[in-house]
Amino acid sequence: MxxxxxxxxxxxxxxxxxxxxxxxxxxxxxxxxxxxxxxxxxxxxxxxxxxxxxxxxxxxxxxxxxxGLNGRKGYQPRxxxxxxxxxxxxxxxxxxxxxxxxxxxxxxxxxxxxxxxxxxxxxxxxxxxxxxxxxxxxxxxxVADLRSPMGINNTFLEAARQLQLPMNDDFNGATQEGVGYYQTTQKNGERxxxxxxxxxxxxxxxxxxxxxxxxxxxxxxxxxxxxxxxxxxxxxxxxxxxxxxxxxxxxxxxxxxxxxxxxxxxxxxxxxxxxxxxxxxxxxxxxxxxHIDYVSAYRSPSKETMGISLGGAVDIFKAIGQWRKERTGMLTSTAAETGAFLKSDPNLEIPDYQLHFVIGMLDDHARKTNLGYGFSCHACVLRPKSRGTxxxxxxxxxxxxxxxxNFLDHEDDVQVLLKGVKEMERILRAPAFEGIRGKALYEMDLDSDEAIIEMLRNRADTVYxxxxxxxxxxxxxxxxxxxxxxxxxxxxxxxxxxxxxxxxxxxxxxxxxxxxxxxxxxxxxxxxxxxxxx
Known part of the structure; x- marks a missing residue:
């Protein structure tokens, strides 16, 4: 008792x-x-x-x-x-x-x-x-700042600056809106x-x-x-x-x-x-x-990203030693190190979508692997109107x-995700990423909202x-x-x-x-x- x-x-x-x-x-x-x-x-x-x-x-x-996802089953890790x-x-x-x-x-x-x-x-x-x-x-x-953030994050932040997006060094402070680094629930390089x-x-x-x-x-x-x-x-x-x-x-x-x-x-x-x-x-x-979420992923020649290759295996081997000795390096990464809270309409009172910039190529919750180096970015609808059971x-x-x-059951969710993904792609295609951004894992026609929405229904899923x-x-x-x-x-x-x-x-x-x-x-x-x- x-x-x-x-x-x-x-x-x-x-x-x-x-x-x-x-x-x-x-x-x-x-x-x-x-x-x-x-x-x-x-x-x-x-x-x-x-x-x-x-x-x-x-x-x-x-x-x-x-x-709303064209009959696909979603994945729910817990x-x-x-x-x-x-x-x-x-x-x-x-x-x-x-x-x-x-x-x-x-x-x-x-x-x-x-x-x-x-x-x-x-x-x-x-x-x-x-x-x-x-x-x-x-x-x-x-709650700590990242110990060893990857250099590709600076490219993401610079791309946002080039688009005149606001910067923010504390998403939990006086203002949420903006682009910046996330703080993490870590201590001394450990979860x-x-x-x-x-x-x-x-x-x-x-x-x-x-x-x-x-x-x-x-x-x-x-x-x-x-x-x-x-x-x-x-x-x-x-x-x-x-x-x-x-x-x-x-x-x-x-x-x-x-x-x-x-x-x-x-x-x-x-x-x-x-x-x-x-x-x-x-x-x-x-x-x-x-939170319904869409991920864009690009290959990249930059070694400031993570990748699956012989060189990547060597990097991981070195990172294991670094973490064991110093609790620093690649293994302290959250993968999603920077991100943003933004508005799909400037007249909105508060941000309605969120970005997570990822320092590797993410495909189907990492259940699909792709050789080579790259980066990804999530866009999710912050306050969905769809309701499930x-x-x-x-x-x-x-x-x-x-x-x-019941993902994407409400049309407003579709429209917010559409606008969020288009803005995310603007960032990823900004001049800062020139020479770093390679071929997309999934090509998207940004000139056609109908084509984008079909892509969302074919690939969007939870962000957990x-x-x-x-x-x-x-x-x-x-x-x-x-x-x-x-x-x-x-x-x-x-x-x-x-x-x-x-x-x-x-x-x-x-x-x-x-x-x-x-x-x-x-x-x-x-x-x-x-x-x-x-």
Missing amino acids: YDYIVVGGGSGGSVVASRLSENPDHTVCLLEAGGPDKSILIHVPLGMAAMLPRKINNWAFETVPQK GKTLGGSSSINAMLYVRGHKWDYDHWASLGNEGWSYDDVLPLFKKAENNERGGDDFHGSGGPLN WSAAKGYLTPNLDRQNLDVITKAPATKIIIEGKRAVGIQFKHNGKIKEIRARKEIILAGGAFATPQLLLLSGIGAAKDIQPHGIEVVHELPGVGENLQD VKLNSANPSDAPRIDP HPVGSCKMGTDEMAVVDPQLKVRGLEGLRIADASIMPTLIGGNTNAPTIMIGEKAAEMISTDAQQQLEMA
């Missing part, structure tokens, strides 16, 4: 388990479906290039065929280890725009405005540049995941148990209260119980899947699988949102969830930011209230990206860590109030 059970050791769950166990009077159990974060591929930043396209610390999900996707992602520290959180508050989510959440971002952060009005110092999540920052230093706490390779299979409900978790461990079905609360933090796919497997959701989504409806909650698995494929907890992002499938709110489709409590049930909260009512304008790891911080504060406050009333 524990006071708190946290289901999922990713970006939200690592934070919640760590913060709750700071109080020695709280007993906490963290269940993680994946293994421990021991792999060298996790801690060497560029190791993500090996994990992203394969089932290495990665669930490697697929979507259902996407009508972290399968302590730290969750923060252990396999590109480590970019991005919070989104002030507007995003003020928008959440305007939807009825009291306590979630930018002014409300900024202190939580700062509490989590240890920015190596130092603390200021926008950044924290001394928090568990280390600094949520697990590394929040769990690893605290694994010796007597009141914290972390159980890995323990996928949850069911939430145990008695009356209208969540009292325990059923999970699989070492080939056996086991059960643990919670005195106070259970916190779900499996992410935008696993959290709605577990709720539905437990009979919590819409009857139409549960009963066809032979599962008894325990609590009718129609919003479970609805409202899925993700996460449902069950079967009543078997071991089966993957049924993921349908699914959210919203258990949204926070006060309407009938909300799954949790602004306190992150599951509506209509006691003792059950959610603390992951699934609670986002709308997708934020940027990468989602830092916001999910913030959600974990806020959840832990609210849970601790409630516990203290109950203690005072006892």
Whole structure:
């Protein structure tokens, strides 16, 4: 019996388990479906290039065929280890725009405005540049500048200057718009995941148990209260119980899947699988949102890029020695080192698309390899209007969830992506890239919007930011209230990206860590109030 059970050791769950166990009077159990974060591929930043396209610390999900992508299935890599996707992602520290959180508050989510959440971002952060009005110092999540950025980034920045685009050296500061370097969740040239920052230093706490390779299979409900978790461990079905609360933090796919497997959701989504409806909650698995993204890739003669060749193999061999000795060099790269937040229309209040410039040729999530050197650039729609779902494929907890992002269903998403890709190509074809830019992997006719849109439908896919499938709110489709409590049930909260009512304008790891911080504060406050009333 524990006071708190946290289901999922990713970006939200690592934070919640760590913060709750700071109080020695709280007993906490963290269940993680994946293994421990021991792999060298996790801690060497560029190791993500090996994990992203394969089932290495990665669930490697697929979507259902996407009508908006000409019937193609999308790819959905998700972290399968302590730290969750923060252990396999590109480590970019991005919070989104002030507007995003003020928008959440305007939807009825009291306590979630930018002014409300900024202190939580700062509490989590240890920015190596130092603390200021926008950044924290001394928090568990280390944020650093790149140690060994590749020279090709300067070409990207110069190309943007040639087009009179604004520069920005801090996407999380006073202004988001502009072109510049990303900061990263790294420390001393190593990945600094949520697990590394929040769990690893605290694994010796007597009141914290972390159980890995323990996928949850069911939430145990008695009356209208969540009292325990059923999970699989070492080939056996086991059960643990919670005195106070259970916190779900499996992410935008696993959290709605577990709720539905437990009979919590819409009857139409549960009963066809032979599962008894325990609590009718129609919003479970609805409202899925993700950043639809297109990648342009070019070959290049420049050795300031990464490539697959005999020379590239020698470079990697040298880089291994450099990383082992100094924690510098190519292996500290995030691959996407510079980027931009830009507007598809100058009259817009805030940026509506994002660029990630990549120092190698990226093709189909690195699942296709191309010999030679080159570079790539992503363009993604920051606030898509398309809405998808996460449902069950079967009543078997071991089966993957049924993921349908419904990409490019809304025409506005198509138009924003079209404009973003055209501007991205303007940058990549600017004079700064002359002599560096070779042949495109996929030629694009920039004079024909129809041809570009067809290319988008044939090649666009996620940039790995699914959210919203258990949204926070006060309407009938909300799954949790602004306190992150599951509506209509006691003792059950959610603390992951699934609670986002709308997708934020940027990468989602830092916001999910913030959600974990806020959840832990609210849970601790409630516990203290109950203690005072006892």
